[in-house]
Amino acid sequence: MILVLGSTGTTGSRVARALDARNVGTRLATRIPVSPNDVFFDWADVESHARALHGVTGVYLVAPVGSADPMTVVGPFLEQAAQQGVRRIVALSSSALDRGAPGLGEIHDAVASTAAEWAVLRPSWFMQNFIGNTPLAEGVRDGEIVSATGVGRIAFVDALDIAAVAAHCLTDPEPHNTDHIVTGPTALSYGNAAAIISAQTGTDISHRSITVDQLARLHSDHGLPAGFARILAALDADIARGTEDRTTDVVEQVTGHAARTFDDFARAHFPRVSSGK
Known part of the structure; x- marks a missing residue:
């Protein structure tokens, strides 16, 4: 039985589906349980932890969103997990943050230091940020993406690939006991991404860089909170400054399939606008 935190979120929902496809039992953490395998969970409610x-063997860990100091609640949660015999923890972090860095980097260090079996996923920026209810997606819909990246490049990664890697980390017979920098196959600037979406739609x-x-x-x-x-x-x-201008083959090495391209993502999520002619 694997507890999936953030089960309605970008990666958690996809991790849950990936585990279900493998016939792995899941318990889906949510503040509003609606199905039999849902369980009430709130980072502010220690009793819910x-x-x-109870009774789970692994956890997909997603830190509280929007917290500048998530270890204040994640630390006690990890202690509780150890006390209850949870063996494997796979935590979501970021390619932008090294082990020990404030915030998610501290969670990375705590998981690696305390869990019997572990992995930390450090994905690049999600392709899914270009859709849905995000400032970036709003910019796409308004015809102008705004960032402070200049011409800096990012190997945007599809959340489906992150979930596929997570499912392997959670279920492979041998624990990975490492961190995985998970990227897409090509580094692109926001200008490049805008051009791909423009061509598709x-x-x-x-x-525009600010x-x-x-x-x-x-x-x-x-x-978002100011901090x-x-x-x-x-x-x-x-x-x-170029810190995200890199690609890895982690998706293919772990899952056996190549990482999805941004062109594939654009074709899947951005229908062509009819000219009306």
Whole structure:
């Protein structure tokens, strides 16, 4: 039985489906349980942690979203997991954060230091950020992507590939006991991504680079806590310096299939706009 945190989120929902396809029993953590294998879970409710962990052997760990210091709640959760005999933990982190770095990097260190069997996924930026309810997706719909990345490049990765890697980490007979930097096959600037989406939809989508401070205010206006908005905006400055300009073959090495391309993603999610003629 594997407990999936963030079970309604971008990666958690896909991890749950990937495990279900493998006939692996799951317990889906959510604040609003609706199905038999759902369990109430709230990071602010410590009692819910023990109930959710009861009888599980593995955990897909997604830290509380929007927290600048997630270890304050994740640390006690990991202690509870160890006390209840959870053997394997696979945690979601970020390619932008090394082990021990503030925030997710501290969770990376704690999982690697305490779990009997573990893996930490460090994916690049999600392709799914271009769709749905995100500032980036709103920019795509409005015809202008705004970032503080300049011409810096990112190997955007499909969340389906992240979930496939996670499912292997959670179920492979031998624990991975390492971190995986999970990327797409090609590094692209936001300008490149805008051009691909434009070509697919037949509409004009551009990219405009702004300052980190301006981006932080934009994130805050979108509802993110001010501290987390500043952290997120600062990552764009790192991208501009080239820190995310890399690709790995982790998806293919772990799952046996090549990572999905951004062109494939665009074809799947951006229908061509009819000219009406």
